[in-house]
Amino acid sequence: MKKNQLNFRFVILAIISVFLFFASFQHIYAQGAKKNNVRLKANYVKIMNNEVYFDLKAGSRIDKKNVDIANIELLISNEFYDEEIKLGSVTTNMNGECRFVIKDINTLKPDSTNTFNIVVSFKGNDKFKRASKSISFKDAQIKAELITKDSINYIRAKLLDTSKDSLISDTPLTVQVQRLFQPLYIGEEFYLTDENGIIIVPIEEGIPGVNGILTFEVVLNDNEYYGTVKAIVIAPIGTLIEDESTFDERKMWSPRNKTPLFLLIFPNLLILGMWGLIVYLIINLFKISKSKI
Numbered sequence: 001m002k003k004n005q006l007n008f009r010f011v012i013l014a015i016i017s018v019f020l021f022f023a024s025f026q027h028i029y030a031q032g033a034k035k036n037n038v039r040l041k042a043n044y045v046k047i048m049n050n051e052v053y054f055d056l057k058a059g060s061r062i063d064k065k066n067v068d069i070a071n072i073e074l075l076i077s078n079e080f081y082d083e084e085i086k087l088g089s090v091t092t093n094m095n096g097e098c099r100f101v102i103k104d105i106n107t108l109k110p111d112s113t114n115t116f117n118i119v120v121s122f123k124g125n126d127k128f129k130r131a132s133k134s135i136s137f138k139d140a141q142i143k144a145e146l147i148t149k150d151s152i153n154y155i156r157a158k159l160l161d162t163s164k165d166s167l168i169s170d171t172p173l174t175v176q177v178q179r180l181f182q183p184l185y186i187g188e189e190f191y192l193t194d195e196n197g198i199i200i201v202p203i204e205e206g207i208p209g210v211n212g213i214l215t216f217e218v219v220l221n222d223n224e225y226y227g228t229v230k231a232i233v234i235a236p237i238g239t240l241i242e243d244e245s246t247f248d249e250r251k252m253w254s255p256r257n258k259t260p261l262f263l264l265i266f267p268n269l270l271i272l273g274m275w276g277l278i279v280y281l282i283i284n285l286f287k288i289s290k291s292k293i
Contacts, residue, residue, distance in 0.1 A: 035126075035127060035128055036061075036062055036127060036128050036129065037060060037061070037128075037129055038058055038059075038060055038069060038122055038124075038128045038129060038130075038131035039058070039059045039060060039061075039131070040056070040057070040058055040074070040120055040122065040132070040133035041056065041057040041058075041059075041133070042054055042055070042057075042120045042135045043055045043056075043222065043227065043228065044118070044135060044137045044227030044228065045227065045228045045229075046105070046139075046140075046141075046227065046230070047230045047231075047232070048141060048142055048143075048144075048230065048231040048232065049232075050232075051101055051102075051103075052101070052102040052104075052105045053099050053100060053101040053102060054076065054099070054102075054118065054120070054135075055097070055099055056074055056090065056092070056098050056100060056120055057095075057096055057098075058072055058074065058092050058122065059096050060128060068094070068095050068096030068097075069096045069128065070094045070095070070096055071091060071092060072091065072092050072122060072125070072128070073089050073091050073122070074089060074090055074091070074092065074098065074100075074121070074122055075089045075120070075121045075122070075123070076088055076090070076119070076120055077118070077119050077121070078108050078116070078117070078119075079117040079118070079119055079134075080109040080111065080117075081111065085109065087102070087108075087118075088100065105139060110138075110139075114138055114139070114163030115136050115137070115138055115163075116136065116137055116138070116139070117134065117135075117136050118134070118135050118136070119132055119133070119134050120132065120134075120135070121133075135227075137225065137226055137227040138161060138163050138225055138226055139161075139162045139163050139226075140159065140160065140161055140162060140168065140220065140223075140225075140226040140229050141159075141160050141229065141231075142157055142159055142160075142173070142218050142220060142229055142230070142231035143157065143158045143160070143231065144156065144157040144158075144216070144218040144231040144232075144233050145157075146216075146233055146235045146237070147200075152202055152203075153202070153203040153235070154201060154202050154203060155175050155186070155199075155200070155201045155203060155216055155218065155233060156198065156199070156200050156201075157173060157175075157198065157199050157201075157218040157231065158193075158196070158197050159171060159173060159193050159197045159198075159220065159229075160197060161226075167193075167195075167196055167197030167198075168193060168197050168226075169193050169194060169196070169197055170192055170193060171192065171193050171197075171220065171223070172190035172191065172192055172220075172221075173190060173191055173192075173193060173199050173218055173219065173220055174189070174190050174191075174217075174218070174219045174221055175187065175191065175199075175216065175217070175218055175219075176216070176217050176219065177209075177214055177215065177216055177217070178215040178216075183217065184207070186201055186204070186216070187201050187202065187204075199218075203216075203237065205239075206239050207237075207238050207239060208238055208241045209239065209241065210241055211241075212236050212237070212239065212240045213234060213235070213236050213238060214234070214235050214237060214238040215232060215233075215234050216232070216233040216234075216235065217230055217231070217232055218230070218233070219231075
């Protein structure tokens with residue numbers, strides 16, 4: 001009887017051990033097979049008389065930290081009613097960023113409301129789940145020019161909805177001058193278009209520019225309906241920048257062939273003097289050794 005009880009207990013313990021082993025194995029496998037979510041960002045940008053593109057970014061939150069996802073392929077397609085037209089693909093860089101350029105916006109097909117619907121998708125891989133991001137926008141354009149009135153220069157810009165061939169009023173536009181690191185804003189932070197979709201912004205004097213050339217940008221920035229639209233105006237109204245470079249002068253920070261003269265003369269005199277002293281001592285030593293003979 002006791003022997004049967006021992007056997008029964010042994011069997012129960014063996015079953016429980018096997019169950020716990022498989023449960024822990026499944027847990028470890030599930031942990032190893034766990035995939036992270038992917039967050040996609042997409043911004044539509046149109047530069048007048050230039051290029052149209054989508055700025056894309058892929059990221060994820062891993063171990064409570066935001067991480068950029070590099071070297072993954074993003075597919076871009078144009079949704080047109082029930083049809084999905086493939087536009088191409090692009091791969092993210094080390095910062096999880098990439099840019100997809102549309103050579104001609106007329107190749108995109110809008111829906112019945114003249115809205116373009118774009119889908120950015122990621123198929124997924126061993127580490128990350130599949131993801132997609134949809135953006136919608138209408139086509140707008142900015143017509144900008146430089147005008148002069150009473151000896152004062154102005155930037156005049158008109159904002160239009162090309163899908164309706166209508167003006168866009170009460171919408172903020174920014175006027176700025178291109179700079180190497182950060183644009184220089186002109187006047188106020190933004191200007192609202194009037195009932196005719198127009199802004200007129202005075203340009204202050206004394207803005208420096210290379211060869212007196214200034215490059216102005218009129219920007220509709222990340223609009224809910226039209227994305228980012230930018231018009232560029234190049235105007236020779238800047239203040240000439242004086243060339244203060246000392247590249248062709250003999251300065252300490254100049255190139256080697258422009259070394260200051262005192263750095264050429266003084267060290268060479270010291271070197272000649274040292275060698276002259278050495279030669280003099282050698283000659284005297286030679287004379288002393290001969291006189292002893």
